[in-house]
Amino acid sequence: MIKLRLAAMPSCLAIAICTVPATVAAQSTDGGETAAQAWNDEIIVTATKRSESVNDVPMSISAASGDELAAAGIRSADDLGKLVPGFTFTQSAYSTPVYSLRGVGFYNYDIASTPTVTVYQDEAPLPFSAMSRGAGFDLERVEVLKGPQGLLFGSNSTGGAVNYVAARPSDTLEAGLDASYGRFNAWELGGFISAPLSEGVGVRLAARHEGSGEWQRSATRPNDGNGKRNFTQMRALVDIEAGDRLTIKLGANAFWDKSDVQGAQLIQINPLIPPFVNPQTLVQPIVNDDARIGDWTAGTNPRRDDRQWQLTARLDYELSDAITLTTLTSYADYSQSDLVDPDGTALVLADTLATGAIESFFQELRLSGEFGNGSRWIVGANFENNTVQETQVLSATDASGFAPFAIFFNLPIPDLIPLSSEQRFKNYAAFANLDLAVSDTVTVHAGLRYTDTSDRFTGCTGNSANGSLAIGLGILSQGNPFALGPNPACTQLDANLQPTITNARLAENNLSWRFGVDFEPNDDTLLYANVSRGYKIGAFPLIPASSVTQYSPVTQEKLTAYEAGFKLSLADRMVQLNGAVFHYDYRDKQTLGSVILTPDIFGPLNLLVNIPKSKVTGAELQAVVRPTEGLTLNAGVTYVDSKIGTFTNFDPFGVVRNFKGEAFPNTPKWQWTVAADYAFPLSASLNGFVGANASGRSDANGALGENPILAIDGYTLLDLRAGIESEDERWKVTLWGRNVTNQYYWTNAYKISDVSARFAGMPATYGASLSFRY
Template identity: 45%
Template sequence: MLRRQYTVSVSAVAMLALALPQLAKAQEEMPPAIGDSDSASVAADGSGDIIVTATKRAESINSVGMSITAAGEDALAQAGVVDTGDLAKIVPGFNFTPSSYGVPVFTLRGIGFYDTSLAAPPAVSVYSDEAPLPYSILTTGASLDLERVEVLKGPQGTLYGQNSTGGAINYIAAKPEDVFGASSEISYGRFDALTLQGHVTGPLGEGVSARAAIRYTRGDDWQRSFTRRDGIGEKDLLVGRLLVDIEPADELRIRLNANGWRDRSDNQAYQFLRVLVNPAALPPELVNYPLAPDTNRAADWTPGFAYKRHNDYYQLSGRVEYTLGSNVDLVSITTWQELDRNGLVDADGTTLRANEYSTPGHLEIFSQELRLSGEAGRFFWLVGGNYQHEKIADSLAATFSNIGVPFDGVDTRNSTIVDTYAAFANLDYELDSGVTLHAGARYSDDRRRFEGCMYDNGSGQLAALLSAIATARNGRPITIPPGACASLDTNFLPDQFRDTLAEDNLSWRLGADYEVGAGKLVYVNVSRGYKSGAFPTSGATYGIQFRPATQESVLAFEAGFKLSLLDRQLQLNGAAFYYDYTDKQFRGKIIDPVLGALNALVNVPKSRVQGAELQIGWTPSDSFSLNLGGTYVGSRIKGSFQNFNAFGQPVDVGGEQFPLTPKWQLTGDAEYGTEIGSGLDAYVGGNFSYQSKQNSGLGALPDLDVDGYALFDARLGVRSHGRGWHAALFVRNLTDKNYVTFVSSASPTLLAQLRGQPRTFGVTIGFDY
């Protein structure tokens, strides 16, 4: 059945690619395609007259008084950005961490939220054409067929539908055109990695146009077992989108969006590091398990199991824009999305079933935003509100039959229902002196209803153990049946843990910017942002271990500049920032009396982040471009805070750097091109990214250190002028850097780590029609 799905997916893309030349021939008498009025060629450094919609209206990026990195379709393709995590290649201060169970974690300027739960609200919010993708796992297919991506740094609670303390990422899809256009592209590389993608666009009738895009990626195993002849790491991802634009009248515009993806890729295997507890309590085969060779590809996992993802996502959204009168617009954005997730993860890096997880889950989200905006003289104003309803079912079925505990696994299940109401307003006022003042506020009311329990996995072993504890505590026989809810309440009786987290907040932003000359802007901002509280998905012999982390807040100060110099050949963007945190959410530890040190959510009362960033874009000629960026982030937990490290030892984490927060991050990209014939250009280029040392958990244990590393990519290609064809050779991780991306302490018994991919290379050929 799986092989049949491969065949259908490849055939669908191949037929599209083969059909496009015939469609193009039929349209050869038509004029060149014209994009939307808001389309623009966007460079990664944000130089030139780039039009962005970060403030919910079209503006030159050099006129927006906040730190933004924008990148267009060409810049994303050249840098090899195919998913949200790849933005670390071009966005200074952005960091991506793979979590233990496959949920990605995004961080901006040191602000992120590491949690593996399906319902963990992120600190960096993501949108697709302003429609929210409230949880990081939903972003898998967001990079398909883009016009550009905009990354906003700092709290973004006043204009966007989700409160966030770290920032916001908005993907802007390439829009339907009112004349025919199409493209197709094929890439093939190491590990038999194959990517087929393409789009077709054009008119469907009077006032109606559409755009369909598809991308299919597959690849063979890239990891190898070092104890037997076996491999893991297959890719199998299909992404599609259909956009339909309808303009029944000059004052009315309707955009319908249907998109989704299907992921059947393997979960990455770990490398075993060492055990954390007394070796005498563990099986000798675990204590004496051999360490993996020091290479990117070496790993291990239990044979005979399919450690794959089985994820399906669908989204429908509708955007209606109606012009009510002179300079007044009404916008409605309605979104429904659904995710079915299942997968099996071997997180111990051995052939033993020492730390294995099944992660079934289901998510449904409905959201509605309605806003009015307009201009009145020197005022630009915006008011609106939104409502969001979420239903999340999350499970974590753990198997650990080789770690010395008196049962072989648990099955944690919970459900969360979230209702969020918000109202927001924003006002910009331009003074005669070239100064523009900004003020915005957003009131949010968030209610999370949670129900969860750790169940016996059917063997009866956990049920028998907790029945004995409940019987001893109550002085009467308590029997928990096999497969039943086993978490004990405050009366030491088995019961579901139920709780409601009701929170509200008022986020705001005040700012001023001054245009000191054409293409030259200085600005200052102060803002208050919030991130919602969250309940964990974790093993819990006692229901109180499901207690939530409450909402966090940050008071952010930022001053920056944007300078276009040397007749717009040189672009300098810089900013300094200071974030003062209250109740920052972290992934800490709690001591389970049966299972030992388990992951838990904690609030640290006081912490801060301070830093600076600089971006340089230099284009001295049409032949050469250079983009450089760097960010320094100094994070610190203030005062004293007691928690437990990965070993279950009590520690004071006061004064520590935030986990998963490198102090230094650098990015760079250079390209040189020259004309080699009539209508043809050749180019050579490359990019690099660097991040300094970081640690994977509270307690600053050396065992959880992730060393700093630099990655280099290279490209060499030929492209025709305008619409035509292009071909390129590419290399990712040119130096074959052997690097660690994450050290996991999810297990109370052992440590394991993930490594980045080795050098890959390939060729890309594409056609525009």
């Protein structure tokens, strides 16, 4: 085992196609290579479910070590855009994160939304984005795979996959402690201990807590604050070498999140039904230049009360020197109770208590092997069983949409409206892949995956607590008897204007595939070309529905990707230059659209829709230069040109439009990162280091229609760091600043109820970190 200095490692703080040595992560490398050898020869990732050099993988991959993530302040997938051009995080109106790669994402509100970019923990899927918050700590590395990954990583990865690889138990006693303190009384305390328990048995325990004070202030109540952080993570890993051929890896992960939910910022008043707008709505303060200002209903505390635990077990048994049997099992349990107020005002326009639970089981069995001179194969099958229950209790008593109940029907305005759903997902899949070395320089790749999916959905928009919603809808349905009878359990109306519960089943199947060829004339050059197809299963919405048609699902989307690229090591491997061009043929893209029902009493309502045809064309380029010892320069850029084909729908403001030629929502055309890191000796026992990285993106828009109200301006963020460390890396002190220019930016803009609002990014933060290693 060899200890490696962080200063000796190439930076990965600005990568498009990273060439970071994944084995050069926090603690050690396998075998006996030096740090230079790890950089030059053994840049190991497991993107294809086997260990290989990142420069031998014929696809676009980004990777970063756990130390580099910590240095950049990356705590979850939400911040990966700092490292990975083409990766976009969008905070939805109801706090569910949305991840996109190269423009491929699925914006929806509920926790049951199946993402296009799936997050994995040591290859075990976290099938819903809300479950991904606890994956990013005590890591060996993270790998980001771009483009459809439906072959080896599941049917939903049309955009890509993010695989977090945890730091494993060591064969000698190791321990670490990390602490930091910064602006807004933000503090972190974490650590790990890793040791062998006996011959062939190792254990690693890790924990971290993040806390902070308030960083937001109410726009209408200056003494009312928001933004506290209270997040705890734990992990326990056990590795067992049970003989010469059997390896067992067991894991337990958990997190608890009791943080505040960020307050939104009001950017414009857009009443659903202008004649009935509440006069108080018209005088709510607009926010346009201060990230620290937001608003929420007086007397409430938007906050989370979420928790998750996950158990994993992986067994690898070498049936022979050339064939390995692998079984991977995972069970995760997630629950949430989030009070969110996404309207950016002090009024009750869209206040929601979102409670829910997820149970997720995953089982995979696969065989992999090698033959000939460098040829490899893998066959396997997996099963996934997920159950999601969710209830959103909506309160909108100040909204114009419900004002007609009082004006026309002489009824109380509906107060608390429960929106509930239960979904039961079952996925069966079988896959096979072959990498055939037809010569010393040419390898052909081919793979297939068949997936059969089923989603059983039960949806209900319940009656308001005061009963007026059912009565009002009964009057609207021309004196339907239920208006005078007992309150119905569900109030959405069927084609006969009868209240009903929605029970539906969506069954789909698909065949994903990948074909490619790569040419490697020498150890420093790789040229590749791939064509692949991936699918994302259909989805049901959880929305306020007055008609059963709003609960209609979107069907599965299909993406066919064409990609060609190169990976070049130049100037005696002092320069690494990687690039790719790609084109996506996108069919039935899933997105959040709108509908106006008859009679039109509520204005535009949300509806999931399929866009028949669209396309994405782009390119990416990344260069890593190490001109002298201790200095690493890194720059990457991604260009994404997304275009919607002919598609007509309502925009969020109720206008019927043809969106042909528009870019996808939340998809900037340009993203870039630039970084510089320099490490230098201060004395025989002390080293210094300085670093900077900038990341930026061009303009985008938050919704279909490209309405300038929902524009998301481009921005560039600058982070700085400097510090000292002992020569033996036993301790390290870092001073850091993030968004040091205090750039005002926002990550999402949306229309909701009578307003348009957005979520601002964090203002300038700064602090100090201290690390000890034993």
